[in-house]
Amino acid sequence: MDKVQDIALRYKDLPGGLIEALHAVQEEYAYIPEDALKQLAIAFKIPQSRAYGVAKFYSYFSVKPRGRFIIRICKSAPCHVQGAAEVVQTLEKELGIRLGETTKDNQFTLEPTECVGACEQTPVITINGKPYGDLNPAKVKEILAGYKQQQ
Amino acid sequence: MVEEFRICLKNYGLIDPEKIEDYLNRGGYQSLKKALTIPQSELVAEVKDSGLRGRGGAGFNTGVKWGFSLNTPADQKYIICNADEGEPGTYKDRIIMQSDPQLVLEGMAIAGYAVGASKGYIYCRGEYPYVVERLKKAIAQAEMAGLLGTNLLGTDFSFTVEVRMGAGAYVCGEETALIESLEGKRGEPRFKPPFPGVAGLWGRPTVVNNVETLANLPWIIEHGAEAFKKIGASKYPGTKIFTLTGDVAKKGFCEVPTSATIRDIIYGFGEGVANGKSFKAVQIGGTSGAFLPEAQLDTVVDLDSMTAAGGSLGSGATFVLDETRDLVEIAATIAEFFEHESCSKCTPCREGTFRSHEILKKIAAGEAGVKELEDLESLMDLMMKASFCGLGMAAPTPTLSLLKHFRSEFEDRLRRDEN
Numbered sequence: 036m037d038k039v040q041d042i043a044l045r046y047k048d049l050p051g052g053l054i055e056a057l058h059a060v061q062e063e064y065a066y067i068p069e070d071a072l073k074q075l076a077i078a079f080k081i082p083q084s085r086a087y088g089v090a091k092f093y094s095y096f097s098v099k100p101r102g103r104f105i106i107r108i109c110k111s112a113p114c115h116v117q118g119a120a121e122v123v124q125t126l127e128k129e130l131g132i133r134l135g136e137t138t139k140d141n142q143f144t145l146e147p148t149e150c151v152g153a154c155e156q157t158p159v160i161t162i163n164g165k166p167y168g169d170l171n172p173a174k175v176k177e178i179l180a181g182y183k184q185q186q
Numbered sequence: 187m188v189e190e191f192r193i194c195l196k197n198y199g200l201i202d203p204e205k206i207e208d209y210l211n212r213g214g215y216q217s218l219k220k221a222l223t224i225p226q227s228e229l230v231a232e233v234k235d236s237g238l239r240g241r242g243g244a245g246f247n248t249g250v251k252w253g254f255s256l257n258t259p260a261d262q263k264y265i266i267c268n269a270d271e272g273e274p275g276t277y278k279d280r281i282i283m284q285s286d287p288q289l290v291l292e293g294m295a296i297a298g299y300a301v302g303a304s305k306g307y308i309y310c311r312g313e314y315p316y317v318v319e320r321l322k323k324a325i326a327q328a329e330m331a332g333l334l335g336t337n338l339l340g341t342d343f344s345f346t347v348e349v350r351m352g353a354g355a356y357v358c359g360e361e362t363a364l365i366e367s368l369e370g371k372r373g374e375p376r377f378k379p380p381f382p383g384v385a386g387l388w389g390r391p392t393v394v395n396n397v398e399t400l401a402n403l404p405w406i407i408e409h410g411a412e413a414f415k416k417i418g419a420s421k422y423p424g425t426k427i428f429t430l431t432g433d434v435a436k437k438g439f440c441e442v443p444t445s446a447t448i449r450d451i452i453y454g455f456g457e458g459v460a461n462g463k464s465f466k467a468v469q470i471g472g473t474s475g476a477f478l479p480e481a482q483l484d485t486v487v488d489l490d491s492m493t494a495a496g497g498s499l500g501s502g503a504t505f506v507l508d509e510t511r512d513l514v515e516i517a518a519t520i521a522e523f524f525e526h527e528s529c530s531k532c533t534p535c536r537e538g539t540f541r542s543h544e545i546l547k548k549i550a551a552g553e554a555g556v557k558e559l560e561d562l563e564s565l566m567d568l569m570m571k572a573s574f575c576g577l578g579m580a581a582p583t584p585t586l587s588l589l590k591h592f593r594s595e596f597e598d599r600l601r602r603d604e605n
Contacts, residue, residue: 050388051350053370058312058351079370092372092529093353095312111274112473113431113505115519149356149523150274150473151313154431154503155438164315 039071043078066097102137107148107161117157125172188450193425194401195441198285206327209288217404221296222341229300236411237423242396243500245489254383255301255391263303264392265294269310272356273472275503278427279397283317287324293400298345306347312354321349356527360575361394374531375575418444419488426502430456433508444488463508471500474580476587513595517585518546524581535578538569555601
């Protein structure tokens with residue numbers, strides 16, 4: 036994994052740089068592959084178990100393969116009372132997967148998340164980090180259509 | 187009706203946040219220039235006298251906090267800007283950083299000079315990648331303009347800032363967990379003492395200040411401690427940003443003097459309860475805050491008045507619920523949040539948040555009896571007393587406040603055979 040090697044070189048001497056390196060790996064692969072973790076552990080001179088422990092601690096990092104577009108749905112109280120469940124139902128129906136799953140074509144992953152700090156427009160989802168708010172089923176379908184066209 | 191008073195949001199909507207020239211044209215960095223002419227100990231005393239208290243929720247006097255670092259000799263000291271706002275319903279730090287990133291950098295430089303720190307970190311939550319980009323641009327522009335870097339404004343003082351991105355862990359808002367994360371580790375809180383002011387990042391004296399706290403500093407240096415003290419409540423002077431969510435007619439934010447009341451915020455800025463319904467409860471301070479009933483809407487929002495009323499100020503998130511809301515179900519949703527966000531380091535929090543959620547789900551489903559409600563209260567008492575950090579101590583607050591003010595809603599859901 037040459038790209039991981041480049042990332043390791045870029046961050047290994049940065050104090051506390053492991054988390055920055057994990058962000059960079061995930062940016063590249065949409066998740067943290069096991070081999071990447073092994074390479075980072077060597078570069079940062081830490082046991083593999085510790086690198087794994089760090090990756091597993093943070094909900095932003097996934098050690099399981101995910102789709103190209105990661106849809107995160109806020110389920111914190113302010114979004115919850117404004118209809119987050121309806122948004123989840125629409126997404127599950129439109130994509131044919133349940134929360135926590137990835138579509139067969141590896142395009143979309145649905146994940147629950149806690150507050151994303153865009154609460155002036157509840158309920159909110161993020162797609163690859165970009166927030167979409169004031170959602171209802173019709174708006175969700177429209178947004179999804181835009182991403183499906185990018186395939 | 188209370189009017190807004192903008193200190194942290196003084197440039198909101200008035201400047202292009204990606205142009206440092208706009209910030210400079212509005213008097214930007216004049217406070218840093220002024221601060222650099224004041225001896226460090228006098229500067230710390232000025233901030234202490236202003237009465238500015240941490241806006242992240244704990245409300246500790248900022249100048250006193252700085253004093254610990256100033257008075258601890260070290261080869262290196264650090265300023266950390268805590269931009270890991272994770273309290274559900276809170277986005278105040280985001281709007282400050284988005285609308286006026288240079289203000290935060292200037293505040294950090296002032297803090298750095300005051301305590302003798304040459305390096306600053308902004309720990310920004312992973313949910314804000316677009317804010318991280320904006321901050322990085324702002325840092326590059328400040329470096330180009332000679333306002334960050336070495337020998338600032340012809341003095342011996344040097345200060346650089348680096349942005350680090352969090353990765354979705356609520357507990358990292360706790361300052362020692364944040365420091366662990368900055369060091370590239372799992373974000374588990376440290377035992378205190380030593381406090382970060384004495385031994386923080388890589389064991390060096392470290393000031394951790396919230397974004398909103400730092401954003402107050404340029405104003406305080408420009409206008410002086412006396413002027414700041416005259417704004418808002420005497421024991422918690424200045425302003426506070428509130429973000430309105432839930433069943434309010436108008437969602438949004440406002441920055442008001444701390445002498446405002448909860449009613450001013452909900453009915454003045456939020457325009458009351460949405461869809462013509464009646465008010466039931468409000469939770470202030472984020473998901474770890476206490477719920478308050480209508481009878482307490484005239485409470486002044488400064489930290490001490492809120493605490494005295496059995497509430498909290500916290501982050502200033504204001505979550506309004508109308509008469510139709512199922513409070514038991516909301517308590518269960520909040521309990522699920524804490525179960526997910528507990529870092530699992532200590533048993534009272536790890537097991538306590540798990541069992542609290544379990545029992546609340548059962549109550550909501552009508553499957554729990556009197557005994558389980560008693561168990562829940564006893565468990566929560568233990569969590570508040572024995573948890574390692576603030577997360578586990580605060581997790582019971584929303585449920586206990588609902589039990590205090592709306593107990594019958596929980597009791598009505600218990601199994602009939604035991605009622």
